[in-house]
Amino acid sequence: MEMFVSFCIVVLLAVIAFAGVELVNLQFLFGVIIPYAAFAVFVIGFINRVIQWGRSPVPFHIPTTCGQQKSLPWIKDSKLDNPTGTLGVIGRMALEVFFFRSLFRNLKTGIQNGELKYTGTKWLWLGGLIFHYSFFIVLVRHLRFFTDPVPPFVNYLDILDGYLKTGSPNLLITGWVLLGAVIYLFLRRAFIPGVRYISLTADYFPLFLITGVALSGIIMRYYIKVDIVSVKQLTMGLVTFSPVVPQGIGSIFFIHLFLICVLFAYFPFSKLMHMGGVFLSPTRNLPNNSRIRRHINPWNYDVKVHTYEEYEEEFRDKMKSVGLPVEKE
Amino acid sequence: MYDGGKIITGLIIFLAIVTFPFYSNIGKANIKPAPDLDTPAIQELDEKKCIEPTGFMRANHMKLLKQWMDDLQELDKDTYRASDCKVYDSSYDTCMECHVSQQNFCDRCHTYAGVKPYCWECHELD
Numbered sequence: 375m376e377m378f379v380s381f382c383i384v385v386l387l388a389v390i391a392f393a394g395v396e397l398v399n400l401q402f403l404f405g406v407i408i409p410y411a412a413f414a415v416f417v418i419g420f421i422n423r424v425i426q427w428g429r430s431p432v433p434f435h436i437p438t439t440c441g442q443q444k445s446l447p448w449i450k451d452s453k454l455d456n457p458t459g460t461l462g463v464i465g466r467m468a469l470e471v472f473f474f475r476s477l478f479r480n481l482k483t484g485i486q487n488g489e490l491k492y493t494g495t496k497w498l499w500l501g502g503l504i505f506h507y508s509f510f511i512v513l514v515r516h517l518r519f520f521t522d523p524v525p526p527f528v529n530y531l532d533i534l535d536g537y538l539k540t541g542s543p544n545l546l547i548t549g550w551v552l553l554g555a556v557i558y559l560f561l562r563r564a565f566i567p568g569v570r571y572i573s574l575t576a577d578y579f580p581l582f583l584i585t586g587v588a589l590s591g592i593i594m595r596y597y598i599k600v601d602i603v604s605v606k607q608l609t610m611g612l613v614t615f616s617p618v619v620p621q622g623i624g625s626i627f628f629i630h631l632f633l634i635c636v637l638f639a640y641f642p643f644s645k646l647m648h649m650g651g652v653f654l655s656p657t658r659n660l661p662n663n664s665r666i667r668r669h670i671n672p673w674n675y676d677v678k679v680h681t682y683e684e685y686e687e688e689f690r691d692k693m694k695s696v697g698l699p700v701e702k703e
Numbered sequence: 704m705y706d707g708g709k710i711i712t713g714l715i716i717f718l719a720i721v722t723f724p725f726y727s728n729i730g731k732a733n734i735k736p737a738p739d740l741d742t743p744a745i746q747e748l749d750e751k752k753c754i755e756p757t758g759f760m761r762a763n764h765m766k767l768l769k770q771w772m773d774d775l776q777e778l779d780k781d782t783y784r785a786s787d788c789k790v791y792d793s794s795y796d797t798c799m800e801c802h803v804s805q806q807n808f809c810d811r812c813h814t815y816a817g818v819k820p821y822c823w824e825c826h827e828l829d
Contacts, residue, residue: 417721421714428710518817520724522731529817539821542769599762602816603735610733613724618733622758653713672705 377564380578384586384633391632395625404628405608406617412635419642424650435669437660440479444662458663470658474503498562505555508548509584511535512591515546519609543595553588556581580646583637590630600624736815739807744800754785754797765820768798795826 394400441452457463469475477499481492515531518524536544560581563573594600604620605627611618641647653659686693686700693700704710745751753760755767767783771793774780783793791797802808805823813820 417718420717424710424714424717425704428704428707431705517724521727522733522815524814524817529819532817533819536819542765542772542820543818544820599766601758601761602818603761603812606816607733607735610728613728614731614733615725616733620735624762650713650717654710 376573376575377578380575380582383579384582387583387633387636388586388590388629391629392625394632395628401619401623401628402617404632405619405623406612408635409612409631412639416638416641419639420647420650423642423647424654427651427654431672432656432660433671433673435660435664436656437662438476438657439662443665445665456662458661458666460661463659463661467653467659471652474499474506476658477502501555501558501562504551505559508552508555511548512552512588515548519606520613522606522610541596546595549588549592549595553585553592556584556588560585576645580637580640580644583633583640586633587630587637590626590633594624594626594630598624598626600627736811738802738809738811739804742801742803744803748801753801754783754789754791756786768795768822795822 391404394404437456439456441455442449443456444451444458451458453462454465454469457466466475478496480495480499482495484491484493511531515528515535517528518532521528532546535546535548538545538547560578563569563577563581600623601620604623607618607620608623637646641649683701686702690700690702740751755763760767771783774783774793781793783791785791809820809822812818
């Protein structure tokens with residue numbers, strides 16, 4: 375049901391864009407107003423979300439400890455999996471952000487020959503890594519529509535991505551890989567019973583939405599062509615704040631753009647915020663120095679404590695008189 | 704806010720990245736490139752049109768040219784019947800008869816759109 379609803383919403387969004395442009399001629403709405411609005415929602419929503427997180431106290435010191443903690447000098451500690459200092463934390467965060475290390479450590483519990491066995495499962499890690507990197511490259515490649523002249527690194531990325539030199543327009547690998555990876559991530563949800571059981575509309579919707587974005591982009595690049603110079607005129611109009619909607623851009627472009635706008639506007643309110651959230655996860659970004667430095671819950675109110683020294687100070691005479699040992703004579 | 708310094712720094716980096724297209728284009732005008740159509744061969748034409756309608760050529764020329772290449776290599780076919788039934792030699796030279804210059808015609812839009820076709824790895828420049 376969740377799957378079906380998400381799928382229908384994405385199809386409906388594409389139909390809205392198509393009908394809006396084909397039947398009602400709302401090119402200006404779909405080409406200018408909605409993109410600006412979506413971008414504003416994205417930026418403001420993103421910042422707002424991160425600030426909300428920043429204001430939430432971390433009551434406990436809760437780093438995940440995936441290796442030997444630093445203790446006695448002759449016991450080898452695990453500097454990246456159980457960091458005690460800033461440098462170690464930076465290393466661990468870098469591994470997490472760039473290589474999804476915690477996902478790489480994913481284990482599967484099962485019974486083999488009557489014994490409990492933990493085996494590594496790397497498929498989610500691999501699929502996720504491929505998905506994120508190809509999406510990133512596709513995104514950076516799109517800078518060619520938002521810069522004039524196009525910076526050399528974008529051109530080189532295009533050459534690298536199109537090094538198969540197949541077809542005309544040149545086949546760009548990452549677009550197809552992105553589509554493949556997002557479909558893999560969907561199939562995983564749909565066919566592994568355990569994963570399917572915990573999947574909600576909010577899990578399926580972004581997958582279908584990104585599938586829609588990738589698919590409409592691929593269709594536009596390779597099959598139903600549009601006049602790309604007019605498209606760039608529109609996108610450059612947006613970023614120079616002099617919006618224009620050139621005549622004769624095909625509806626497939628507006629479908630692609632509208633789906634992207636929905637993705638951007640939806641971003642701050644969804645699980646996609648893990649883009650910012652990964653930097654703010656206490657289990658990852660705290661050094662495991664709980665035995666070196668005391669972590670104080672920020673919302674602790676001042677508790678009046680009576681230390682042993684003070685206690686002894688107060689009752690020393692009485693303690694001595696009944697023969698109790700005291701630390702200070 | 705807890706760890707405000709670090710979080711604000713992160714947010715500033717985020718803003719610098721996502722608004723890059725906006726501030727990198729400050730003060731630039733949005734000028735659409737104009738391929739040079741003022742060549743002797745085009746001037747001589749009675750009706751100034753390419754082998755297919757302009758809209759089609761703008762969006763689909765790369766597919767058409769690839770089709771020509773495949774036709775020649777695979778089927779040994781070196782002519783193209785356009786939608787108005789005129790027959791043309793399906794050759795790079797047919798394009799260049801009118802459009803003359805790679806630099807003044809092809810490259811203007813290709814550079815603007817950041818496209819690097821591999822036509823000229825075999826065909827001669829200008």
